[in-house]
Amino acid sequence: MRIVVKVGTSTLAHATGRLNIRHVEQLVKVLSDLKNAGHEMILVSSGAIGMGVGKLNLPGRPGDMPTKQAAAAVGQCELMYTYDKLFSEYNHTVAQILLTGEDVDHADRRRNFENTMSRLLELGALPIINENDTIATEEIKVGDNDTLGAIVACSAKADLLVLLSDIEGLYTADPRRDPGARLIPVVEEITQEILALAGEKGSDLATGGMATKLRAAQMATARGCDMVITNGEHPEVLYDIAQGKAVGTRFVAKK
Numbered sequence: 309m310r311i312v313v314k315v316g317t318s319t320l321a322h323a324t325g326r327l328n329i330r331h332v333e334q335l336v337k338v339l340s341d342l343k344n345a346g347h348e349m350i351l352v353s354s355g356a357i358g359m360g361v362g363k364l365n366l367p368g369r370p371g372d373m374p375t376k377q378a379a380a381a382v383g384q385c386e387l388m389y390t391y392d393k394l395f396s397e398y399n400h401t402v403a404q405i406l407l408t409g410e411d412v413d414h415a416d417r418r419r420n421f422e423n424t425m426s427r428l429l430e431l432g433a434l435p436i437i438n439e440n441d442t443i444a445t446e447e448i449k450v451g452d453n454d455t456l457g458a459i460v461a462c463s464a465k466a467d468l469l470v471l472l473s474d475i476e477g478l479y480t481a482d483p484r485r486d487p488g489a490r491l492i493p494v495v496e497e498i499t500q501e502i503l504a505l506a507g508e509k510g511s512d513l514a515t516g517g518m519a520t521k522l523r524a525a526q527m528a529t530a531r532g533c534d535m536v537i538t539n540g541e542h543p544e545v546l547y548d549i550a551q552g553k554a555v556g557t558r559f560v561a562k563k
């Protein structure tokens with residue numbers, strides 16, 4: 309199977325912006341093992357801004373564009389250093405790809421991206437993709453990595469997109485606000501009622517909240533790719549998800 313895994317800031321970093329070592333180490337171990345088992349793995353990783361906030365000792369997520377972009381420049385370095393080091397322990401080679409919305413909207417650039425990604429997979433490398441936050445201004449950005457994950461899954465003709473978040477899946481309401489909210493295990497069709505369930509993001513360093521995840525599900529399922537939202541705290545669930553077992557919320561691909 310070709311699997312795109314998107315990991316959010318809330319999984320990769322503590323609230324301080326510093327690296328969540330336990331989560332990242334477990335994630336790298338499971339992705340390496342799935343790759344060893346014969347799956348083609350692509351990682352869409354957030355965390356550049358969050359990690360930059362931690363490394364630069366900023367008081368919180370910056371509001372202004374230059375500080376955000378500076379934080380991303382510092383944090384992206386830290387992210388790739390960490391991935392390179394940890395994947396190397398399992399004998400895997402990583403490759404960094406940074407994109408903006410303009411790159412994927414532009415047919416030639418998108419084709420270049422797709423060609424590079426497919427050659428990297430043929431060469432046995434593991435592409436790690438993020439938005440190019442240091443140059444992605446308001447007008448040209450994708451804006452959130454849930455959408456970027458769906459764009460990558462569609463471009464790579466992936467079989468499965470997994471969004472690792474800080475929540476088990478889609479609930480009937482935001483569980484942080486409504487303690488009676490229930491997990492929805494399977495979504496066969498993304499109706500207006502389903503879209504209306506999405507609330508705000510859950511933490512200061514995160515970007516999209518549930519709305520961007522549902523938009524990603526619309527894009528992926530329309531192109532024949534299943535999408536699963538699950539908690540990134542236990543990346544071992546990726547083994548079960550790859551086998552089609554019920555974990556988190558699965559959005560079923562359109563036939």
Ligand SMILES: Nc1ncnc2c1ncn2[C@@H]1O[C@H](COP(=O)(O)OP(=O)(O)O)[C@@H](O)[C@H]1O
Pocket residue numbers: 315316317318319472473474475477478479480481482483484505506507508509510511514515516517518
């Ligand atoms: N209906 C819902 N079901 C589950 N989570 C929801 C819902 N509505 C809003 N949320 C919020 O979305 C958050 C996950 O998105 P986000 O904070 O952007 O994290 P990530 O960094 O993983 O992208 C959850 O922590 C939760 O507070």
Ligand SMILES: N[C@@H](CCC(=O)OP(=O)(O)O)C(=O)O
Pocket residue numbers: 315316317318353354355356357358380438439441451452453454513514515516517
């Ligand atoms: N490109 C940004 C992440 C954007 C994003 O969507 O973040 P998240 O909601 O944590 O998945 C970064 O690397 O900080």
